[in-house]
Amino acid sequence: MPWVLDGAGARAVDARLEAAGLLDLTMEEAGRAVADAAHAAFPHGAALLLAGGGANGGDAFVAARHLLTLGREVQVLALPSRHPLTRLNRRRWRAVGGVTRALGEAALKRAAPGAGVIVDGLLGTGFRPPLRPALAGVLAALNGTRERGVPVLAVDLPSGLTDSLATVPDGAAGADLTVTFMGLKPALLFGPAAARAGQVQLAPLRVPGDWVAAQALAAQPTDAQVAARLPVRGADAHKGVAGRVWIVGGHPGTVGAAGLAGVGALRAGAGLVTVHSAAEVPLLMPELMVHRHADLRAALLGTPASGRPDAVAVGMGLGPDAAALAREILAWGVPTVLDADALQPELAGCGHDRCVWTPHPGEAGRLLGCAAADVTRDPLAAARALHARLGGAVVLKGGPSVVAHAGGLSVSRGGHPGMASGGMGDTLSGVLAALLGQRLGAADAAVAGVRLHARAGERAAARHGYGLSASDVAQELGGAWRDLGAAGLPPHMHPRGVKFP
Numbered sequence: 001m002p003w004v005l006d007g008a009g010a011r012a013v014d015a016r017l018e019a020a021g022l023l024d025l026t027m028e029e030a031g032r033a034v035a036d037a038a039h040a041a042f043p044h045g046a047a048l049l050l051a052g053g054g055a056n057g058g059d060a061f062v063a064a065r066h067l068l069t070l071g072r073e074v075q076v077l078a079l080p081s082r083h084p085l086t087r088l089n090r091r092r093w094r095a096v097g098g099v100t101r102a103l104g105e106a107a108l109k110r111a112a113p114g115a116g117v118i119v120d121g122l123l124g125t126g127f128r129p130p131l132r133p134a135l136a137g138v139l140a141a142l143n144g145t146r147e148r149g150v151p152v153l154a155v156d157l158p159s160g161l162t163d164s165l166a167t168v169p170d171g172a173a174g175a176d177l178t179v180t181f182m183g184l185k186p187a188l189l190f191g192p193a194a195a196r197a198g199q200v201q202l203a204p205l206r207v208p209g210d211w212v213a214a215q216a217l218a219a220q221p222t223d224a225q226v227a228a229r230l231p232v233r234g235a236d237a238h239k240g241v242a243g244r245v246w247i248v249g250g251h252p253g254t255v256g257a258a259g260l261a262g263v264g265a266l267r268a269g270a271g272l273v274t275v276h277s278a279a280e281v282p283l284l285m286p287e288l289m290v291h292r293h294a295d296l297r298a299a300l301l302g303t304p305a306s307g308r309p310d311a312v313a314v315g316m317g318l319g320p321d322a323a324a325l326a327r328e329i330l331a332w333g334v335p336t337v338l339d340a341d342a343l344q345p346e347l348a349g350c351g352h353d354r355c356v357w358t359p360h361p362g363e364a365g366r367l368l369g370c371a372a373a374d375v376t377r378d379p380l381a382a383a384r385a386l387h388a389r390l391g392g393a394v395v396l397k398g399g400p401s402v403v404a405h406a407g408g409l410s411v412s413r414g415g416h417p418g419m420a421s422g423g424m425g426d427t428l429s430g431v432l433a434a435l436l437g438q439r440l441g442a443a444d445a446a447v448a449g450v451r452l453h454a455r456a457g458e459r460a461a462a463r464h465g466y467g468l469s470a471s472d473v474a475q476e477l478g479g480a481w482r483d484l485g486a487a488g489l490p491p492h493m494h495p496r497g498v499k500f501p
């Protein structure tokens with residue numbers, strides 16, 4: 001299981017490693033992983049390693065030693081070594097004949113132009129902004145060299161990024177490849193910080209798995225683990241057992257939202273999908289049942305309990321009265337997806353444990369009473385706060401999306417930037433409602449639905465290129481299901497029982 005781990009979590013694991021006398025071995029393994037990655041990705045020319053005073057610099061000294069044994073020409077520029085293991089590995093570097101010169105802006109500018117790769121081991125999880133002026137010039141020179149075409153490999157995270165945040169502090173370095181240890185740092189997953197890190201490789205290191213799991217902020221389930229959450233359908237299934245789903249949405253001007261949610265639900269396996277709207281919703285698929293109601297509220301609330309669906313998605317393009325209608329639907333107690341106009345602060349406390357709430361950062365800010373920028377700065381904290389307020393499962397949409405539920409946080413993998421287009425969230429709501437209708441709990445539906453949708457987006461991008469429509473993505477949902485490895489498996493072979501948060 002790949003974990004998401006911030007600097008505080010990594011330090012807690014380090015403390016256990018140190019108490020066990022293993023921290024030196026862990027740094028050796030970390031530095032060796034850096035050397036192997038640098039040699040594989042940038043096999044030509046001299047390697048120039050930049051070592052800071054902390055343990056991040058210690059990793060760089062270890063990497064220098066291993067690059068030498070791999071036959072590379074190696075230069076090291078270093079700040080004074082403060083961490084005991086950094087001093088130890090600096091001595092070991094000298095013991096194998098390595099030379100260390102003092103790092104400064106001028107020394108870097110002299111050494112960098114001929115390098116085949118620069119390894120940035122200046123600042124890792126121990127960095128606290130703002131950047132001190134003495135290092136600002138060094139990082140500016142590093143960025144300038146990279147812009148002129150010399151590739152940079154960052155150790156753990158690019159120097160000057162804050163491990164747990166998606167924002168980029170002034171003066172931070174960029175990298176082409178980042179080799180990170182034990183767990184993915186949030187900065188490597190979200191927003192502009194992630195864009196600075198280039199390609200990310202996780203070196204889990206041979207640390208007891210439960211030590212890392214105990215400190216992890218979130219999980220990033222594999223596709224096999226996601227597949228284990230998808231519903232299993234017997235060979236004798238019929239539409240009545242595959243879930244009756246209602247889509248409640250649409251308003252003059254936003255009728256497509258409800259139709260797209262309906263398509264998402266059908267493509268994610270719902271047995272019967274009915275769209276209820278106060279407006280004329282286009283019939284995007286003839287298999288959808290579309291009802292226009294002069295009085296939507298009266299029509300829905302007049303339904304006897306026996307006629308209620310197995311799952312509802314409410315809010316997509318629903319318009320100004322969405323919160324009142326959503327409140328009454330929530331009182332039914334049926335599994336419910338709340339999206340778009342139904343994501344209103346006054347509904348906090350009205351939900352139940354079979355609800356999935358699907359805000360994007362703007363809607364999340366509205367629910368939390370903060371700016372969208374506060375949400376995108378620390379999406380894990382925002383998702384946790386939303387779950388504390390709303391319960392059930394929360395899908396904080398983004399690239400990647402975060403799912404918060406009673407078992408913890410889960411970060412989705414994959415997707416495609418072309419999915420940033422109108423209607424994509426409506427389709428997701430339909431997918432989630434379909435999974436709830438097929439008897440998945442809120443957490444399973446949220447984790448599996450988000451990955452299914454992201455995988456469909458990857459497939460749509462492969463087929464259509466960059467600009468993707470929600471309809472393109474919906475068409476790929478069946479293939480995405482198959483890609484995840486779940487469809488067609490008979491129940492006794494289905495990989496259920498894999499537990500993860």
Ligand SMILES: NC(=O)C1=CN([C@@H]2O[C@H](COP(=O)(O)OP(=O)(O)OC[C@H]3O[C@@H](n4cnc5c(N)ncnc54)[C@H](O)[C@@H]3O)[C@@H](O)[C@H]2O)[C@H](O)CC1
Nearest residue numbers: 027053054055056123124125126127128130131132156181
């Ligand atoms: N558990 C693991 O994942 C392992 C990680 N390792 C590496 O250890 C670093 C973290 O090491 P630490 O000594 O705690 O901190 P850093 O080396 O990142 O930074 C300390 C260094 O930075 C200076 N500094 C702090 N803030 C600023 C600032 N604003 N401006 C300038 N300089 C600053 C500070 O003075 C120190 O000198 C982790 O990232 C991994 O690379 C280990 O290898 C073991 C396993």
